[in-house]
Amino acid sequence: MRLKFTKMHGLGNDFVVVDGVRQPLPENGPPLPAEELRRLGDRHFGIGFDQMLVVQPARKEGVDFRYRIFNSDGSEVNQCGNGARCFARFVRDEELTDKHEIRVETAAGEMTLRVTDDGLVTVDMGAPRWAPEAIPFTAKAEADRYFLVAGNNGYEVSAVGLGNPHCVLLVENVDNAPVDTVGPLLESHEQFPERVNVGFMQVIGRNEIRLRVYERGAGETLACGSGACAAVLCGQRLGLLDDTVTVHLLGGTLQVHYPYSSQDGHSGVLMTGPASRVYDGAIDIPQPSKAR
Numbered sequence: 001m002r003l004k005f006t007k008m009h010g011l012g013n014d015f016v017v018v019d020g021v022r023q024p025l026p027e028n029g030p031p032l033p034a035e036e037l038r039r040l041g042d043r044h045f046g047i048g049f050d051q052m053l054v055v056q057p058a059r060k061e062g063v064d065f066r067y068r069i070f071n072s073d074g075s076e077v078n079q080c081g082n083g084a085r086c087f088a089r090f091v092r093d094e095e096l097t098d099k100h101e102i103r104v105e106t107a108a109g110e111m112t113l114r115v116t117d118d119g120l121v122t123v124d125m126g127a128p129r130w131a132p133e134a135i136p137f138t139a140k141a142e143a144d145r146y147f148l149v150a151g152n153n154g155y156e157v158s159a160v161g162l163g164n165p166h167c168v169l170l171v172e173n174v175d176n177a178p179v180d181t182v183g184p185l186l187e188s189h190e191q192f193p194e195r196v197n198v199g200f201m202q203v204i205g206r207n208e209i210r211l212r213v214y215e216r217g218a219g220e221t222l223a224c225g226s227g228a229c230a231a232v233l234c235g236q237r238l239g240l241l242d243d244t245v246t247v248h249l250l251g252g253t254l255q256v257h258y259p260y261s262s263q264d265g266h267s268g269v270l271m272t273g274p275a276s277r278v279y280d281g282a283i284d285i286p287q288p289s290k291a292r
């Protein structure tokens with residue numbers, strides 16, 4: 001089978017976008033076998049990507065598309081903020097819609113994506129979930145900070161769910177944060193039963209942070225949209241940040257807005273940034289041999 005794809009990125013968090021509206025794809029399960037997906041995700045033996053994004057037709061009224069996300073380790077996940085911006089740009093570039101406000105169904109619920117005239121995309125990431133069981137995270141009670149023991153060390157983290165699980169550590173300087181070592185240790189910490197994305201946040205001021213993220217199922221990426229929102233939310237909850245924050249990631253800058261001080265539990269976190277198209281391609285997917 002020949003599969004057409006488009007390579008895109010949001011601040012260097014890179015994606016292979018597969019059009020399942022005009023190409024036949026299985027309605028459920030991965031668009032291709034998990035080992036094939038992992039092979040294509042490999043930067044030496046495949047195309048290389050952090051996530052594969054799948055565009056599929058809507059399954060209900062009031063929604064424009066279905067948006068599915070697969071990490072490069074083959075796991076399907078519910079949320080990808082940078083991917084959502086690329087998704088919006090893709091469906092407009094490909095003339096699958098001419099709407100500026102696009103409603104998508106994800107495994108975590110529905111999301112609204114707004115494409116502005118300057119080419120940026122604002123994603124309404126939904127309301128944060130703080131209750132440990134909603135993240136999911138194992139803790140006796142909800143708190144601003146939790147103490148985790150991993151290896152021979154202890155770590156103070158905040159934790160929040162945004163459709164996907166995040167924990168955030170405060171660091172003095174992201175340049176020498178232990179992302180490569182503590183990232184994987186906490187990603188698979190037993191108190192996060194579905195694993196977790198691990199953010200390392202340096203607070204510059206009440207409206208500005210620097211952030212590096214070790215992503216679940218992908219390793220450190222150049223940017224993580226949901227991670228940027230999670231860091232801002234945790235910083236707000238700790239009383240360190242205001243409602244609108246500029247987030248500097250390795251691959252560039254995002255704006256995150258959440259009216260934390262006046263939030264009523266229903267408003268969503270807004271994340272704004274660019275979406276870039278790199279090239280189009282096609283790959284031949286080997287078909288499983290038929291049993292005789």
Ligand SMILES: N[C@@H](CCC[C@H](N)C(=O)O)C(=O)O
Pocket residue numbers: 013050051071077078079080081082083164165197215216217218221223224225226227
């Ligand atoms: N890069 C993403 C997040 C992708 C999913 C994440 N690795 C997970 O497993 O939850 C973003 O921009 O939000």
